Amino acid sequence: MLEIDLAGPAEGNPFVDVALSAVFRQGAREIAVDGFYDGAGRYKIRFMPDTAGAWTWETRSNRAELRGRTGRFDAVQAAPGNRGPVSVRNTFHFGYADGSPFWQVGTTSYAWTHQPDALQERTLRTLAMAPFNKLRMAVFPNNDDALAHQRFPFPGKPPHGWDFSRFDVDFFRNLDRRVAQLRALGIEADLILFHPYDKGKWGFDRMPGAVNDRYLRYVVARLAAYRNVWWSMANEFDFLTEKTMDDWDHYFQLVQAADPYGHLRSIHNAFRLYNHTKPWVTHASIQHGAATEDPERAVLYRDVYNKPVVYDEVKYEGDWVKRWGQLTPEEMVLRFWNGAIAGSYVGHSEIYKDPGGEIWLGKGGTLKGQSPPRLAFFRRILAESPHEGLEPIDKWQDHPFAGKHAEYYLGYFNRDKPAAWPFVLFKTGLRDGMKFRAEVIDTWNMTVTPVDGTFEIKRRDDYTFADKDGRSIALPGRPYMAVRIVRVR
Amino acid sequence: MLEIDLAGPAEGNPFVDVALSAVFRQGAREIAVDGFYDGAGRYKIRFMPDTAGAWTWETRSNRAELRGRTGRFDAVQAAPGNRGPVSVRNTFHFGYADGSPFWQVGTTSYAWTHQPDALQERTLRTLAMAPFNKLRMAVFPNNDDALAHQRFPFPGKPPHGWDFSRFDVDFFRNLDRRVAQLRALGIEADLILFHPYDKGKWGFDRMPGAVNDRYLRYVVARLAAYRNVWWSMANEFDFLTEKTMDDWDHYFQLVQAADPYGHLRSIHNAFRLYNHTKPWVTHASIQHGAATEDPERAVLYRDVYNKPVVYDEVKYEGDWVKRWGQLTPEEMVLRFWNGAIAGSYVGHSEIYKDPGGEIWLGKGGTLKGQSPPRLAFFRRILAESPHEGLEPIDKWQDHPFAGKHAEYYLGYFNRDKPAAWPFVLFKTGLRDGMKFRAEVIDTWNMTVTPVDGTFEIKRRDDYTFADKDGRSIALPGRPYMAVRIVRVR
Known part of the structure; x- marks a missing residue:
């Protein structure tokens, strides 16, 4: 830069x-x-x-x-570790500018940059050890970020005495610095440009239209040159009741026109979906509580949008009073696997009660949950997958396999507890005599166990090929198991 | 008319x-x-x-x-039984012009009007006794409709010697007459304007663009005044490889402009979805093999399109060699129920082997399957539901209930075999002290069994109200069961 x-x-x-x-x-x-x-x-x-x-x-x-x-x-040539910005690749997936795949494993901490410096530093230390390569974070503070030391995007007197015709450069310098620190950690900063968690407290959710436009131009001018920036027009856009659908179209187009680099652009919903087929949306950013419980659900949005689908909010790991914050770690991890089998991507966050109010989802700090090590394992499995991205093998048929026909198959058994998996593959690209090796993956206990020998296939029926000797792969009868099948030549 | x-x-x-x-x-x-x-x-x-x-x-x-x-x-005023044309109502549903709801229970018989007269008459007699109020049917014949007596849309010599500059008026008079006969039976004719099952045999799937346009204008001029006509631009449009996405946009717009009455317009897919958010699409016509196995899947398209979703093809009841024609009658009926619980609509057809080749899906005739009586029962339950349409009660939460908050709840337990259902309702619109009566519905055995007494609710937690005495409703431990809960005052 x-x-x-x-x-x-x-x-x-x-x-x-x-x-x-x-x-x-x-x-x-x-x-x-x-x-x-x-x-x-x-x-x-x-x-x-x-x-x-x-x-x-x-x-x-x-x-x-x-x-x-x-x-x-x-x-000069990019330094080692700088793979350039991320963009859409192969319709449904992401890649860095250097050609390597970007396997999105996201998390969310909305207001981490609005916390005391020591807490921001602790968040960065946590992220350095965590499995996440994308962080959703808001430019504007939440309405409970009312600390005396806090800086705001505009000069003036909180809560409402803002001079909307100027910006507080110290506020934005901190944002710049935090985005740069994420960049150094290899983490994409999915910047949430508007959100409804102000609820009128500071009024940043209901500024005049001309102020919104100037604010967006200022953010883009400051931050577009950071290669790890993504633009999220909003979190739960439909809860921002002061803005119309035309406003959102306008913000998208403004950001698209102002950004010389074409960073990724999305918008995140509560109950109503934005029309992600619009041309300025690069990928669908989806909140849905149940879609990633089943790959057959998760794949549907992909078919609709013909763009990458990122389930940025699928409920959170935690012990919160509300049902959207009560996922067990097992259920949190399960959603990532189901998303992957659907050829899509998932986001994490957690909301465990904390005596000091230090909650990852809102403020960052340390992670209390048990999903992150499993998500690190998950990310390792993704990184070992075909660089084109995982594609559903036989969509619309309740077939929980993704991969690359005749080369690579990743199957996930979700909450089922099978004792065995018959070695049967969907026909596309297959021929009698092809050979495969197999591994059994325990996604919760983080083990990869090779299966002895190889499997040679022959056609079984109109749709499938099976091991020529009719063999199955033994499974331990536990949930959250997967199999990985790789062609051998 | x-x-x-x-x-x-x-x-x-x-x-x-x-x-x-x-x-x-x-x-x-x-x-x-x-x-x-x-x-x-x-x-x-x-x-x-x-x-x-x-x-x-x-x-x-x-x-x-x-x-x-x-x-x-x-x-003159419409005669009794003439409720006028069907249009979209309440965003996700359909209604007749007289204000009454149209509860779509569809079937498909592509080429019934291209069969010998006696078979066409038999199809009409079958339809007169069947539960269906919409029939998908193609203007063009299939490639196996090669009977010597057959008329074609254009004059000339089969298979390729057509005069595309003229129309065979006898062919179209038969089509007029059949649409009128469906009208008399209260059946909407979802006219499929193009389809890929010609496969070049007659060449109607690959006519010059100017011929396609003239054909569409001619069909609209002849048939738009029939109140029961719907326009389906294509069946499996993406298999018509000679036509581009721009062509389909054009056909939609041509039909929309030519039709003085604004009949319903849709397009049906194979593997690729048309962008149903486009303004000329009145409702999403979807083929999907697995989406209606679960209401949580089926509801997703609704959220995307904000239009009625009609799952016109969900695989077929039958004993066909291909997996898309092997649904048991139970699975066929299950898909209608799941679709309804998702606030959407479903279509039937069947493909049982027949020594004379008389298959309902292609040629009509008689129905061999066991789903139609159950679909008649299903349609009766729909007709007893709130006329606004069934709306999902608590979407994104694996809550298989649709209805109208605080008034009417229809719950469907799919393949599960619960022995009881605890009387618990989602909170929207509810207050302590409200009273409800309940019925147990066996969707396969076609029984409605009232539950003794009434249920009085009180708040249970952040999200639900329950019977104040904690009562449950006993269920028989069989699949395909439903409950119906109606407010009493």
Whole structure:
């Protein structure tokens, strides 16, 4: 990331009065990038080049002192560990810019950046050890984030005396820093741009339309150059009753137009779904309490949207008073597996009661639950899967297998407790005589046990091939078991 | 339905050369209606008035002898049994124009109108006794409808020597007559305008674009005035590989523009879903083999589309060699119940082997299956439900109840075999002291058994109310059981 730092006017209201952008050029390419005012007469333009080599830049502005400034720089090759931004790949999946797959294993901590510094640091230490590679987090605080030290996105007097025509740059510098720290940890920051948990306390859920637009442009100008940023227009958008469906269309389009890099864009629902078929939605971000209890449910949205489906909220692990926060760790992990078998992705969070109110879902801190080690194991299994992504093997048939035809099959038995699995595969791509090896996976106890020998298949009926000797694979009669079948040549 | 019969030019090719329409006027209203050439120098304009009273009409044409013809007539009140056309109501449901609900219980017989007359008559006699109020049927024949006597939509020599610039009016007169006979039986005709079962045999699946457009306009001109017509753009549209998604958008829009009455419009899929959120789609017509095995699956499409969802194909009752034609009657009936509990609708068909090839799905005739009596029983239960339609009571929670909060609950236990159901209702609309009566429904054995006494509720927890004395309802431990709970005052 390149940051250009320019001196400019400090008088008046630079947030509103001063327009600044730069055009970055390499060969025939031109990329227009908005700058932003960072206070005290300083203006910044951040740029994320996607190719190495020489670039030049030239500023545009409505103010003479910021106009026509030029420069050049050499973009170096990405450092090891920098795989670039994540985008949609193979219709239903994600990949980094360097071609490697992004196997989304998400979590949510809405207001972790609005907590005391020590707690923010503890959250980062937790994330460094956790299995998550995406974090949903809100720009705006929750209505219970009322600590005296707290900074807000706008200058003024809490709870309602805001100057909506300016931004509090210290607030946004903290956000920048936290996003950069996530980037260093290999974690995508799914930035929630609006949410309903303000409930009028600060009023950030019901700002005037022009303020919303300026706020979105400012966030994009500051943060789009961070390669790990995703844009989530809202959490539970339909609970933001002051905004219309047309407003959401507009916000999507504004962000899409302002972001030079095309970061991922989504919107998360409560009871009503946004129309994720709209072209500016890159992937469906879904809250649903029951869809990931069964791969045959979870696959349905995929068929509708022809985009990646991320079940960002599937209820939470915890002991909360409300039913959406009472998943056992086993049920939390089960949802990730079912989502994967449906060719989709799932998000975690937890809400265990805490005497100090330190709850991961809202404030971050430490994780109390038992699902994270199992999700680390799950992520390891994903990482060993075909890099194209897991595809349902025989959808619409209650066949809980995903993978890649004739190469790789991952089957998950959910809450069932089978004593054996007959070695039978759906026909696509198969021929008599193909050979496979098998492993039994205990997704809860985190073991992978190879099955002795290989399985040679022959056609069984119109739809399936089976082991030529009719063999089955023994299973321990416990729930949460999986099998992995890999072609051998 | 009014039919205006006019003499006009017979020379040349009137199907292509002559444009004819009429404007029907009542007070300030004007409705433009296309006419059609019916052979032998006769032109027809059919009109379905939606209000009683005096109407006038005046023709428009590119031919002098058909131009400026005028008339007037009095539309009388609808006769008993004529409830008018069906349209969407309450977002997810259907209703007749007279305000009564349309509880869709569909079946499919693609090519029944392409069979020998005696078989067509037998199909009608079967339908007269069957529980179905909607029939999916194709305009074009299947590739195995090769009987010597058969008429085709276009004049010419089978299999490929068609004059696509003309229509065979006898073919279409038979179609008119059959649609009228269905109308008399109270059955909606869901006319499938294109399908892939031609497979190039007759070539009706791959006609030039201009022919497709002329064909659609001709069908709409002939049939839109039949109140029981629905337009299904295609069966398994994605198997019609000669047509693009843009073509389908175009056909939808053409039919929408040509139809003066706004009949229902849908399109049926094989493996790929059309984007049913598009504005010209009135309801989602879905093929899915597994979605109606569970109400929690079936409800998902509803949430996506915010339109009625009709699972027109859910596999078929039968003993066919392919797995899509092997449902037991029990499984066929189960799918209707699950669909209803999800606030959606389901379609039947059957494919039992027959020595003479008389298979209901393809050719009609008689029904061999055991589901129809149970579907008649099912339809009776629907008809006794709130006329607004069955709405899921607590979606996303594996709660298999639909109905109307605080008034009516229909619960269905699917393949489970509970010995009892604790009287517990989801909270919406409930207050302590409300009273309900209950019935146990055996959906397979077609019995409704009242439960003694009434149940008085009190709040149990954050989400539910229960019988104040903690009572349960005894169930027989069989599958396919339901309970019906109705408020008493």
